[in-house]
Amino acid sequence: MIGALATDLYELNMAASYLRRGMTRVATFSLFVRRLPPTRGFLVAAGLEPALGFLESFRFEPGELEYLRDELAFSDADVEALGDLRFTGDVWAVPEGRVVYAGEPLLEVTAPLPEGQLVETLLLNQLTFHTSVASKAARCVLAAAGRDVVDFSFRRTQGTDAADAVARDSAIAGFTATSNVAAARRHGLRAAGTMAHSYIEAFPSEADAFRAFAADFPHRTTFLVDTYDTPGGVRTAIDVIQELELEPPLGIRLDSGDLLALSSQAREMLDEAGLQHVRIFVSGGLDDLDIDDLVRAGAPIDAFGVGTRMGVSADAPYLDTAYKLAEYDGRPVMKLSPDKISVPGAKQVYRTGGGDVVTIRDEPPPDGGERLLVKVMKDGKRTLPGPTPGEAVVAARRRLEADLASVPESARDLRRPQAPAPRMSPRLEALAAEARTAVLSGDRSEP
Amino acid sequence: MIGALATDLYELNMAASYLRRGMTRVATFSLFVRRLPPTRGFLVAAGLEPALGFLESFRFEPGELEYLRDELAFSDADVEALGDLRFTGDVWAVPEGRVVYAGEPLLEVTAPLPEGQLVETLLLNQLTFHTSVASKAARCVLAAAGRDVVDFSFRRTQGTDAADAVARDSAIAGFTATSNVAAARRHGLRAAGTMAHSYIEAFPSEADAFRAFAADFPHRTTFLVDTYDTPGGVRTAIDVIQELELEPPLGIRLDSGDLLALSSQAREMLDEAGLQHVRIFVSGGLDDLDIDDLVRAGAPIDAFGVGTRMGVSADAPYLDTAYKLAEYDGRPVMKLSPDKISVPGAKQVYRTGGGDVVTIRDEPPPDGGERLLVKVMKDGKRTLPGPTPGEAVVAARRRLEADLASVPESARDLRRPQAPAPRMSPRLEALAAEARTAVLSGDRSEP
Numbered sequence: 010m011i012g013a014l015a016t017d018l019y020e021l022n023m024a025a026s027y028l029r030r031g032m033t034r035v036a037t038f039s040l041f042v043r044r045l046p047p048t049r050g051f052l053v054a055a056g057l058e059p060a061l062g063f064l065e066s067f068r069f070e071p072g073e074l075e076y077l078r079d080e081l082a083f084s085d086a087d088v089e090a091l092g093d094l095r096f097t098g099d100v101w102a103v104p105e106g107r108v109v110y111a112g113e114p115l116l117e118v119t120a121p122l123p124e125g126q127l128v129e130t131l132l133l134n135q136l137t138f139h140t141s142v143a144s145k146a147a148r149c150v151l152a153a154a155g156r157d158v159v160d161f162s163f164r165r166t167q168g169t170d171a172a173d174a175v176a177r178d179s180a181i182a183g184f185t186a187t188s189n190v191a192a193a194r195r196h197g198l199r200a201a202g203t204m205a206h207s208y209i210e211a212f213p214s215e216a217d218a219f220r221a222f223a224a225d226f227p228h229r230t231t232f233l234v235d236t237y238d239t240p241g242g243v244r245t246a247i248d249v250i251q252e253l254e255l256e257p258p259l260g261i262r263l264d265s266g267d268l269l270a271l272s273s274q275a276r277e278m279l280d281e282a283g284l285q286h287v288r289i290f291v292s293g294g295l296d297d298l299d300i301d302d303l304v305r306a307g308a309p310i311d312a313f314g315v316g317t318r319m320g321v322s323a324d325a326p327y328l329d330t331a332y333k334l335a336e337y338d339g340r341p342v343m344k345l346s347p348d349k350i351s352v353p354g355a356k357q358v359y360r361t362g363g364g365d366v367v368t369i370r371d372e373p374p375p376d377g378g379e380r381l382l383v384k385v386m387k388d389g390k391r392t393l394p395g396p397t398p399g400e401a402v403v404a405a406r407r408r409l410e411a412d413l414a415s416v417p418e419s420a421r422d423l424r425r426p427q428a429p430a431p432r433m434s435p436r437l438e439a440l441a442a443e444a445r446t447a448v449l450s451g452d453r454s455e456p
Numbered sequence: 457m458i459g460a461l462a463t464d465l466y467e468l469n470m471a472a473s474y475l476r477r478g479m480t481r482v483a484t485f486s487l488f489v490r491r492l493p494p495t496r497g498f499l500v501a502a503g504l505e506p507a508l509g510f511l512e513s514f515r516f517e518p519g520e521l522e523y524l525r526d527e528l529a530f531s532d533a534d535v536e537a538l539g540d541l542r543f544t545g546d547v548w549a550v551p552e553g554r555v556v557y558a559g560e561p562l563l564e565v566t567a568p569l570p571e572g573q574l575v576e577t578l579l580l581n582q583l584t585f586h587t588s589v590a591s592k593a594a595r596c597v598l599a600a601a602g603r604d605v606v607d608f609s610f611r612r613t614q615g616t617d618a619a620d621a622v623a624r625d626s627a628i629a630g631f632t633a634t635s636n637v638a639a640a641r642r643h644g645l646r647a648a649g650t651m652a653h654s655y656i657e658a659f660p661s662e663a664d665a666f667r668a669f670a671a672d673f674p675h676r677t678t679f680l681v682d683t684y685d686t687p688g689g690v691r692t693a694i695d696v697i698q699e700l701e702l703e704p705p706l707g708i709r710l711d712s713g714d715l716l717a718l719s720s721q722a723r724e725m726l727d728e729a730g731l732q733h734v735r736i737f738v739s740g741g742l743d744d745l746d747i748d749d750l751v752r753a754g755a756p757i758d759a760f761g762v763g764t765r766m767g768v769s770a771d772a773p774y775l776d777t778a779y780k781l782a783e784y785d786g787r788p789v790m791k792l793s794p795d796k797i798s799v800p801g802a803k804q805v806y807r808t809g810g811g812d813v814v815t816i817r818d819e820p821p822p823d824g825g826e827r828l829l830v831k832v833m834k835d836g837k838r839t840l841p842g843p844t845p846g847e848a849v850v851a852a853r854r855r856l857e858a859d860l861a862s863v864p865e866s867a868r869d870l871r872r873p874q875a876p877a878p879r880m881s882p883r884l885e886a887l888a889a890e891a892r893t894a895v896l897s898g899d900r901s902e903p
Binding site for chain 2: 011017020025077081134165170189221320321332333343
């Protein structure tokens with residue numbers, strides 16, 4: 010459970026100031042990605058479920074309030090007002106698993122101003138991180154072109170919570186399993202894993218280690234063959250499989266070296282021994298483009314273990330997200346800072362045959378447009394009961410599968426992706442022009 | 457509290473197999489960084505405190521054991537043996553805040569083999585992540601050359617736990633405050649922050665917003681001046697300061713645009729108005745090298761807010777860490793996989809005038825050498841009482857301050873850092889040669 014104190018100090022300053030002044034009318038904040046990283050042609054929305062959980066349980070605990078008063082000099086009245094706060098707003102959001110692009114709101118909050126402000130930090134944190142990882146993982150799945158991909162990232166994610174999120178988000182992206190046992194349990198995922206090099210080294214010989222493992226775990230026997238010398242390890246695996254007459258499912262794992270050459274050699278050795286059914290699993294610092302190279306080169310690989318570089322989204326470890334006030338008390342507002350211009354007003358996004366269109370929230374939809382933003386919370390309560398963690402993952406994965414079919418080839422290209430740019434509806438453009446003129450002329454006195 | 461199930465499935469397979477076979481003699485595992493990222497000349501050790509907390513409380517809960525039996529096909533005997541496991545080993549580690557280099561163990565575990573194996577994933581996760589961030593943050597502090605640096609990363613870290621870690625690790629590195637209120641409370645740090653653009657936009661005018669904020673938070677009045685137009689915002693800040701006769705501490709914050717030009721212009725305007733005491737704070741996607749550029753160009757900046765790129769260590773979001781079995785039951789072991797050769801045996805690192813020397817753990821120290829690895833846990837208990845979170849941060853920051861003085865200029869260089877390479881002692885080299893010969897000749901049957 011993430012507490013309400015999980016926020017930036019300035020959010021608390023602003024909220025307290027608003028509360029003192031009775032500035033509690035309804036505001037709409039819009040959360041979106043300004044620009045995609047150069048190596049992303051599309052994003053996969055994720056992080057909504059944990060974000061909604063936070064909003065539902067939003068409250069300051071007594072100890073947190075004492076801290077605000079005693080250490081951060083908030084007044085008794087501030088502390089009392091903050092203590093009474095709950096999140097009572099409405100939330101529109103793009104469901105997890107859907108494909109989104111820059112400039113499209115991932116989420117909008119319409120709530121009394123102090124509430125909408127206080128939840129900024131947490132909403133940005135969750136949606137930025139989960140969406141980064143789901144988008145990166147989706148690239149790995151595209152690269153694998155139908156082969157299995159397994160999450161091996163736990164040991165080098167940015168903390169243990171991050172590992173849990175990565176297991177979940179990579180499952181949304183289509184990974185078939187995770188090595189992370191706690192996350193598998195929590196999210197109803199398949200756990201996968203066999204042995205490490207240290208296991209081989211702890212036995213007098215590689216063959217002894219293989220024999221022991223096969224005896225102990227006959228249902229998940231994948232021999233790690235590169236501890237000393239890969240072709241030698243493959244030979245040992247073949248010998249042990251034949252000696253013990255092991256039954257499928259069986260596999261070998263290569264974790265180092267030239268994976269194209271070694272997997273080809275291993276496949277030949279296995280086939281010659283009549284072991285066509287033994288699967289070849291590879292791992293070892295693989296990234297989306299490495300997988301793509303191996304698949305295009307025709308490497309006889311059945312499954313990829315993908316770790317660190319997916320788990321931290323190494324080539325794009327964050328997204329350029331923003332959470333901007335778009336409307337206060339019925340007045341559209343916008344920011345004109347260089348490179349950070351925001352678009353005013355509550356919005357909607359429609360997916361049409363001619364691309365995505367960002368509109369004013371309530372304007373009539375473009376012909377044949379499908380709405381991306383769904384009302385997921387009303388008056389601080391979910392509009393639908395919260396799914397179980399496992400249901401949430403399965404539903405999100407299905408959405409992604411369906412959406413990917415409509416993503417242009419150029420956006421799916423792994424090496425030079427070109428992200429589609431959504432259009433603004435004429436009404437939204439007119440609203441932006443008006444708000445801009447009003448800001449520049451200083452005519453902003455209207456409530 | 458992180459549970460024992462926070463591990464990779466293969467660790468559980470191996471541990472269960474070892475337990476079945478009575479392979480519970482003492483093993484030593486060594487955790488180290490294989491190579492530094494090209495943009496790092498040194499690392500700052502961090503993550504030990506959370507790792508020790510995990511080891512102290514290591515145990516499988518009943519629900520976790522049921523999951524292992526019912527979903528992952530572990531036997532009743534496996535589950536019973538795992539349920540009885542606690543961490544009873546010894547741990548040597550480099551204290552947090554110390555400077556370390558590639559090839560030097562950050563931590564060694566000497567414990568019964570199954571215990572040492574099961575804790576691999578969590579130890580790697582914590583030490584890799586915290587050390588990454590502390591090392592990145594140390595570069596920001598070096599770049600700022602004495603000016604204040606504040607952690608603004610919460611909104612785009614890889615999860616909320618990650619944000620907590622970043623606040624802590626950046627404080628170890630010398631950051632003077634964090635925007636993250638929950639982390640400030642937890643680790644005894646200074647919380648900092650004033651207002652966002654949305655605050656300005658929520659008022660009829662910028663001047664109204666400044667007046668309101670100054671009235672509400674006279675002790676932390678820093679005006680954000682770039683919402684509409686920076687020089688105009690500075691002018692408004694000056695007017696409001698003079699109109700309300702505001703007293704120091706006062707500041708302005710620039711969050712966009714050409715920070716060198718704008719800070720110079722702002723300083724001039726403030727000075728001309730007799731407001732030499734008003735500090736200039738800058739933020740907005742800053743990285744270590746941006747800070748360095750501004751400082752070298754003589755920008756009149758008093759403090760830097762550093763966010764996302766520090767918080768995810770964007771240029772090096774992970775480290776190439778390994779946790780390798782170095783010895784089992786008195787026998788040194790090593791791995792010969794391409795590019796992943798490990799050095800056998802339990803080790804120590806000595807810092808000498810002539811550079812760092814990695815030795816066998818118990819060999820006589822080189823002349824004048826200072827030991828880096830300290831015995832922090834014996835028989836599963838800390839050798840010293842756990843410090844409070846605040847004490848841990850302060851002690852680590854002092855260690856870093858002391859160590860930085862001895863880091864060569866070439867390693868501290870921000871643009872082309874050259875990391876010193878530790879030497880191996882002659883005895884350790886001889887041991888490695890012996891073990892290699894033994895592995896290659898297949899003579900590994902001992903003992």
